[in-house]
Amino acid sequence: MVRKLDDSSFDKRYDCRQMLAVLSRFSEQCRKALAIGAAFEPPQIDEIDKIVICAMGGSALAGDIVKRFATVPVFVHRNYGLPSFVDEMTLLIAVSYSGNTAETLSALNAGLKRRATVLCLSSGGVLKEIAQRESIPYLQIPAEYQPRAAVGYLSLSLINLLSQIGLVAGVDRLDCLPDELKQTAAHCNPARDIAENPAKELAAKLAGKIPSIYGTQDNTEVVALRWKAQINENAKQPAFWNVFPELNHNEIEGLLKSDLLPNQEILLLRNDYDRTENIARIEIIKALFTNYGRSCTEINASGETEIGQIFSQIYLGDYVSVYLALLNEVDPTPVPLIEEFKQLLAEDKQGSRHLGF
Numbered sequence: 001m002v003r004k005l006d007d008s009s010f011d012k013r014y015d016c017r018q019m020l021a022v023l024s025r026f027s028e029q030c031r032k033a034l035a036i037g038a039a040f041e042p043p044q045i046d047e048i049d050k051i052v053i054c055a056m057g058g059s060a061l062a063g064d065i066v067k068r069f070a071t072v073p074v075f076v077h078r079n080y081g082l083p084s085f086v087d088e089m090t091l092l093i094a095v096s097y098s099g100n101t102a103e104t105l106s107a108l109n110a111g112l113k114r115r116a117t118v119l120c121l122s123s124g125g126v127l128k129e130i131a132q133r134e135s136i137p138y139l140q141i142p143a144e145y146q147p148r149a150a151v152g153y154l155s156l157s158l159i160n161l162l163s164q165i166g167l168v169a170g171v172d173r174l175d176c177l178p179d180e181l182k183q184t185a186a187h188c189n190p191a192r193d194i195a196e197n198p199a200k201e202l203a204a205k206l207a208g209k210i211p212s213i214y215g216t217q218d219n220t221e222v223v224a225l226r227w228k229a230q231i232n233e234n235a236k237q238p239a240f241w242n243v244f245p246e247l248n249h250n251e252i253e254g255l256l257k258s259d260l261l262p263n264q265e266i267l268l269l270r271n272d273y274d275r276t277e278n279i280a281r282i283e284i285i286k287a288l289f290t291n292y293g294r295s296c297t298e299i300n301a302s303g304e305t306e307i308g309q310i311f312s313q314i315y316l317g318d319y320v321s322v323y324l325a326l327l328n329e330v331d332p333t334p335v336p337l338i339e340e341f342k343q344l345l346a347e348d349k350q351g352s353r354h355l356g357f
Helices: 002-006 008-014 019-024 026-039 057-069 102-113 125-134 151-164 174-188 198-206 221-235 251-260 276-291 306-327 336-349
Strands: 050-054 074-077 090-096 117-122 138-140 210-216 240-244 264-270 296-300
Touching: 002 008, 002 198, 002 306, 008 306, 019 026, 019 306, 026 151, 026 174, 026 306, 050 057, 050 102, 057 074, 057 090, 057 151, 057 221, 057 306, 090 102, 090 125, 090 151, 102 117, 102 125, 117 125, 117 151, 125 138, 138 151, 151 174, 174 198, 174 306, 198 296, 198 306, 210 221, 221 240, 221 264, 221 306, 240 276, 251 276, 264 276, 276 296
Parallel strands: 050 074, 050 090, 090 117, 117 138, 210 240, 210 264, 264 296
Antiparallel strands: none
């Protein structure tokens, strides 16, 4: 089964909507996203002391990445309404790839009532209609992708915009990022055999397993969450994530009953920007994993810049999740349970169902 990843006919049989082709164009997506952000005229922003990014699912990853590089406190709000601290000193950014995400629209409406400074980002939908009606600065991105496959458009356009007004830092040499990502694609593309393809090799290792992806707080945590979500959505497979140092205060105790999870595969995300204290924690826990018979794989980042290393690991994880989908003999693009849930929720709103939400 694993060797079938090198068979192009196997790819075509299950990747019916060509997610691998979408992935191959990711570096170009990022180049276009940077241009969109650079061309956007930043809104007038006075006396902002925090940013609240309202988004769900793949769109929320943009908020997580902004938070990683922001110069003011950033809160990624994945819910209806808004926290009580949102006020006139808040920059509220509503991000929804479709423009129709119910939770994000709810938060936007709440933000307008509290007179927050507002910015909207979508490919269209109701969010665009509200932005036009309320004269809200609106950043539009192309509408040809699955939301989770548009992370370049969603995050880099926003990062480039916010860097112009001094709200993110540490994103040097953004123009080099697309070329760095081309190198990741060269190593992970379908034409490269599994013996020389890190994404195929890791997907084979995760087949039939339950991945636990561990990053570090304020660094690779955004990557760990992305890997978990992509394995869920693309490969239709359970996966979990956590971060150092927090996991050393609770999850580590699960090793004592590790026989309950015999198919667990632990992935440790590493890059050049971890705190020294967390590096020490990672080395210690690797030894504990060995002592308790837990399988553990380290995933190192490539790239010459901080944001380059974050995106290279995100990109690698996207490839891993798609190859894992092929091994699971499922099409990575459709998300049938999510769509079924949305339909049931819509029916519930009409009073025809009572699901308890």
